[in-house]
Amino acid sequence: MQVRRPSMTSPVLIIIPAYNEEATILHTVQTIETYTPYDYIVINDGSTDRTLSILKEHQKPHISLPVNLGIGGAMQTGYQYAHRQGYEYAMQLDADGQHNPADIEHLLQSIQKSEYDMVIGSRFLEKTSYKGSIIRRAGILYFYYLLKWIAKIEVYDPTSGYRIVNKQVIALFAKDYPVDYPEVEVLVTLSRKKFRIKEIKTEMKDRQGGESSITHAKGLYYMIKVTFFSVIRSFL
Structure with a gap:
């Protein structure tokens, strides 16, 4: 495992889950290094391509999981690291550019000013x-209405993987986080526990390289699974 030493000037840890992102991962982290002063950590989620080799070759901060846990497992690993290191905020950012x-x-x-x-x-x-795509936008609209129904919140982009949380949520996510496809489920959990959620533009x-791991078949499974577990979480 390679990580940057926590900096007193960096209250933020940017968590980048990556599974088979050899085409984009180097550009993604170099862009972060160029445009921000914040710490980041790549969670290599059991990639079978050259993702890990690229991270090692260029000495980029990363944690490498021995097997593929899915986006949820990768993100929880990042939140656990952020919690242990005492970061004030943790941000999720996709590896695909x-x-x-x-x-x-x-x-x-x-989040700082609110x-x-x-x-x-x-x-x-x-x-x-x-x-x-029309299919993707229809799925997002479906989850918008699902959240409005079971969680009584309006989130126009509930599947967005671009989000930041504070220290209290970091501690929660370090202990409890859905295994895969977590974006919608965690919104139900946060709403249930009276945490406050905001959207900004x-x-x-478009994806800058590689291929999405979510096929049409997986997309259908995703919708069914997330609906089922989101309804359960709304009663917990």
């Missing part, structure tokens, strides 16, 4: 350049 690093500061300022516990970078709160590009 879709997230604009210019929005990192916007997300941080939004009483919110999570701030989500949204593609749909206001009009952005992001399009997305962020830009999102």
